[in-house]
Amino acid sequence: MSTPNAVDPQLQAALERVAAHEQILIALDFDGCVAELVPDADAARPVPANAEAIGRLAEVPGVTLAYVSGRPLATLRRLASPPEGTLLFGSHGAERCLGPDSPGLELSAQEEIARTSIIDSLEQVASTAEGAWVEPKPAGAAIHVRRVEDPEAAEKVLEEARAALALVDGAHVKEGKAVVESVVVLSTKGEAITELRSHVKPGAVLFAGDDVTDEHGFAVLENDDVGVKVGEGSTAAEHRIGAPADLADVLEALRQLRS
Numbered sequence: 001m002s003t004p005n006a007v008d009p010q011l012q013a014a015l016e017r018v019a020a021h022e023q024i025l026i027a028l029d030f031d032g033c034v035a036e037l038v039p040d041a042d043a044a045r046p047v048p049a050n051a052e053a054i055g056r057l058a059e060v061p062g063v064t065l066a067y068v069s070g071r072p073l074a075t076l077r078r079l080a081s082p083p084e085g086t087l088l089f090g091s092h093g094a095e096r097c098l099g100p101d102s103p104g105l106e107l108s109a110q111e112e113i114a115r116t117s118i119i120d121s122l123e124q125v126a127s128t129a130e131g132a133w134v135e136p137k138p139a140g141a142a143i144h145v146r147r148v149e150d151p152e153a154a155e156k157v158l159e160e161a162r163a164a165l166a167l168v169d170g171a172h173v174k175e176g177k178a179v180v181e182s183v184v185v186l187s188t189k190g191e192a193i194t195e196l197r198s199h200v201k202p203g204a205v206l207f208a209g210d211d212v213t214d215e216h217g218f219a220v221l222e223n224d225d226v227g228v229k230v231g232e233g234s235t236a237a238e239h240r241i242g243a244p245a246d247l248a249d250v251l252e253a254l255r256q257l258r259s
C-alpha cells in the first residue's frame with residue numbers, strides 16, 4: 001500500500017465528524033468516481049488504489065459500503081467487484097440489492113413497450129454517426145458519444161437522441177457525461193441514498209460522485225453527512241477532489257480515523 005496523501009483540511013475535519021459516529025455509510029458512485037471514465041464502457045474498473053481502500057474499509061466494524069450507480073446491477077457487480085456485503089443500487093436507483101430478499105426490477109407491459117421504443121429510437125440515432133453506440137439497460141437505454149471523434153457531431157447525436165426520446169411515451173431523460181440516458185422507471189440517487197439511510201440507520205453518510213445524476217444524492221445529505229464531488233462542474237457537494245485517483249486518500253483517511 002502506498003502512503004496516502006493528506007486530504008484538504010476542511011474535508012479532513014468533516015471526515016472526523018463522520019468517523020465519530022458508531023455506524024457510518026459510505027455510498028459511492030462508480031464511473032468517474034471509483035473508476036476513471038474510459039471510451040470503452042465495458043473496460044471501466046476501479047482505480048487500483050480505490051479498490052484497495054474500499055476492500056480495507058469493508059473490514060472496519062460499523063462501516064457499511066454501498067455503490068449507487070447508473071449501471072445495471074449485474075454490470076455493476078461485474079465491473080466494480082464490490083467486497084461481500086456491499087449494498088448495491090443500480091440503474092440510478094431503479095434496481096437494488098440490499099440482501100438476498102431484495103426484489104428484482106419488474107417492468108409493467110407498458111414500461112416494456114416504452115423501453116423497446118427507447119432502444120429502437122436510440123439505435124436509429126446511433127446508426128447515423130461513427131462511434132455512437134447504445135447501451136441497453138433493464139429500465140431503458142443510454143446512447144454514448146465518447147467514441148465519436150468530432151465534438152460537434154457528438155453533440156448533434158445527443159440532440160437528436162433527446163428529440164427522438166421526446167416522442168416516446170413514458171421515456172424519462174437523464175443527462176450524463178458524453179451520454180444521454182432514458183429510463184421508464186423514474187428513480188434518483190437521492191431516493192437510493194434515502195432508502196439506504198433507512199435500511200442501515202447510520203449516524204452519518206459519506207457520498208462521493210462526479211456526475212449530474214449524483215447531485216440528487218448530494219441534495220439529500222444532512223447534519224454530519226459529507227458530500228464529495230469528484231472533478232469539475234457545479235455541485236451541491238461541500239467538498240471536492242480532483243479525480244477518481246484522489247478518492248483512495250479520502251477513504252484511507254476515514255479508515256485511519258476509525259482505527
Ligand SMILES: O=P(O)(O)OC[C@H]1O[C@H](O[C@H]2O[C@H](CO)[C@@H](O)[C@H](O)[C@H]2O)[C@H](O)[C@@H](O)[C@@H]1O
Pocket residue numbers: 029030031032033036037038039040041042044068069070071072135142144145146176177178179181211
Ligand atoms: O452512476 P455511474 O456509476 O457514474 O454511472 C453513470 C454511467 O456510467 C457509464 O457511462 C460513463 O462511463 C463510461 C465508462 O467510463 C464512459 O464511456 C461514458 O462516457 C460515461 O457516460 C455507463 O455506461 C452508464 O450506463 C452509466 O449510467
